[in-house]
Each structure stands twice: as C-alpha cells, then as structure tokens.
C-alpha cells in the first residue's frame with residue numbers, strides 16, 4: 001500500500017543542520033572525532049589470507065604494475081605508484097590512506113559529489129592518460145579493496161591531516177623554464193628520466209605522449225613543484241630549494257603531453273586554481289604545454305559526472 005510520507009521531524013532537523021553546514025563559503029563536511037596520532041595504516045604483511053585478502057593483494061599489485069596489468073587501460077609509462085609513492089602511503093606524495101572514509105565527496109573540479117570509483121577513474125583517464133576502467137570490473141573492485149584496506153579503522157567522514165592531495169607550497173613562486181632546463185641536468189633528473197623525459201621501466205615519463213595528461217593535477221605548476229620539492233630527486237629528496245622545484249615544474253610542464261577531452265568543462269562553477277594550464281569558466285590558461293597529443297580513444301578518457309546537487313559552491 002502506498003501513501004504520502006510525512007517527513008519526520010528528525011529528518012527535517014537533519015536537513016536544516018545540513019543546510020546550515022553547507023550554506024557557508026566552504027564545504028565543511030561533518031565533524032568526526034578521530035585521533036590520527038594513534039592510527040597507522042595496515043601494510044602488505046597485514047593482508048588477510050582469505051578471499052578478501054586475495055582481492056586486496058590484486059589491488060595493491062594493480063597500483064604497482066598498472067600498465068603491465070592493464071595495458072588496454074593504462075597506456076602511458078606511469079603506474080599509480082609513480083605518484084602515489086610507497087604503495088599510496090607516503091604523506092608527501094598525495095597519500096591514499098583513509099581515502100575510503102573521504103568519499104563520496106564534493107569535488108570543485110567536477111562541480112559534483114563523486115564516488116571513490118569515479119575518483120580512481122579520474123586518475124586512470126587524466127594522470128595515467130589512459131581509459132576509464134568499468135566500475136563493476138574485478139579490477140576496480142580490487143583497487144577499491146586495497147584503498148579500503150589502507151583506510152581501515154579511519155571512521156567514515158574523518159579526515160587525516162595531510163591527505164588533501166599534494167602538500168600546498170604556500171608561497172606560490174613562478175618557475176623559470178630556462179633555469180628549469182639547466183637544473184634538469186645539474187640535479188641529476190636527466191640520469192633517470194632521460195633527456196627526452198621518457199623515463200625507462202620503473203622510472204615514469206615526465207612529458208610526451210606516454211606521460212600524464214594536461215588534465216592531471218601534476219600538469220599544474222604548483223602541484224608538480226610540491227611533488228618535486230618533497231620527493232625528487234629520488235636519491236636525494238629535500239635537496240632542492242622551493243624556487244628550483246618551481247623552475248623544474250615549469251620546465252617539465254612546458255613540454256607536449258596528452259590532451260584531456262572535456263577539460264574545458266572543469267570547475268563548471270568557476271574558481272579554478274591559478275595554475276590550471278587550460279581555459280575554464282572565468283579562468284585563463286596558465287602556461288599551457290607546447291602542444292597537445294590527441295588521445296587514441298577520446299571516449300574512454302571521459303568519466304561522466306553525476307549531476308550537480310543544490311548546495312554545491314564554487315569555493316573550496
């Protein structure tokens with residue numbers, strides 16, 4: 001039997017609370033108590049020896065050997081762990097710890113609330129310049145199983161400090177492309193990544209058709225400078241000045257790289273960060289790459305966003 005439901009007072013109270021929480025200029029989320037000092041992520045040796053453990057292990061190996069495992073989807077010379085170093089656990093390299101507890105979340109770039117599976121596919125399509133993997137596939141479930149494993153005991157809604165992607169560089173400097181080119185040799189980047197930035201085996205490509213796309217966070221000068229300053233050169237991280245990291249980032253990002261179909265629709269409500277290298281609503285491209293390499297499968301490079309929702313604001 002169907003009848004009209006009268007909203008219960010509790011539901012209305014909750015809705016009012018939520019409206020109040022989201023009405024401000026920031027997407028605050030809901031406060032959750034969590035003592036992160038007493039928390040450590042689970043490691044490979046903690047993976048249970050059962051069916052779930054088998055899925056978690058597969059997920060971990062997909063992160064480590066992405067192009068080798070998924071050649072049709074991961075078509076570039078990058079693995080998930082090329083950026084998410086140390087199996088996604090390294091604090092200065094866009095950590096994935098606790099990711100399961102942070103999603104679904106509102107992403108200003110999409111102007112929508114998105115799921116963790118969609119977020120994984122953003123990295124497949126933009127950071128790996130590859131194709132989205134089917135959300136119901138064995139591989140997606142395995143990746144999500146690993147992300148859940150390294151989020152274990154983090155309460156849903158909790159936020160671990162330093163897990164907002166790459167650490168902010170605070171004072172935003174402007175890189176000198178020519179000086180970055182000199183530093184690329186002087187600071188030994190060239191010995192591993194090669195004079196053409198192509199990488200080799202486990203060393204990922206920095207530019208060219210096998211590198212990350214223009215739509216990746218790493219294609220933004222400040223984001224790349226943060227990764228480089230905290231983590232490179234791999235043999236001697238911490239040996240560069242912030243200015244040198246910006247110089248290197250601007251040099252690397254001045255080169256050709258894969259296009260990201262649909263990028264013009266990013267930040268649909270405006271408010272793109274200053275260093276986004278392509279035009280979006282109300283934003284003019286910051287130092288776009290020399291040229292863009294067309295994608296072999298443009299349809300595969302798209303992750304459809306869920307429709308926007310009322311309280312979304314353009315601000316972070």
Ligand code: HEC
Nearest residue numbers: 078079080083094099119120123124127165166212217218
């Ligand atoms: C080229 C570098 C790069 C590669 C390769 C890459 N990512 Fe990312 N990923 C990032 C950055 C950077 C962020 C954070 C965004 C920021 O800092 O602006 C991120 C964010 C994420 C997030 C969201 C984390 C959160 O809590 O918000 C997930 C999940 C993720 N990546 C999964 C993956 C997976 C899975 C792969 C492999 C298929 C992958 N990434 C490959 C750079 C990369």
Ligand code: HEC
Nearest residue numbers: 082187188189192202203204205206228232233234235248
């Ligand atoms: C000893 C070899 C080595 C040296 C030297 C080195 N890298 Fe890397 N780099 C790597 C490896 C390997 C990775 C992948 C992450 C990992 O496995 O630690 C990486 C990842 C990167 C990434 C992120 C992934 C990508 O392809 O965009 C950037 C950016 C980067 N390096 C820039 C630099 C810069 C700039 C320098 C010089 C200051 C440098 N690297 C020096 C080996 C090296």
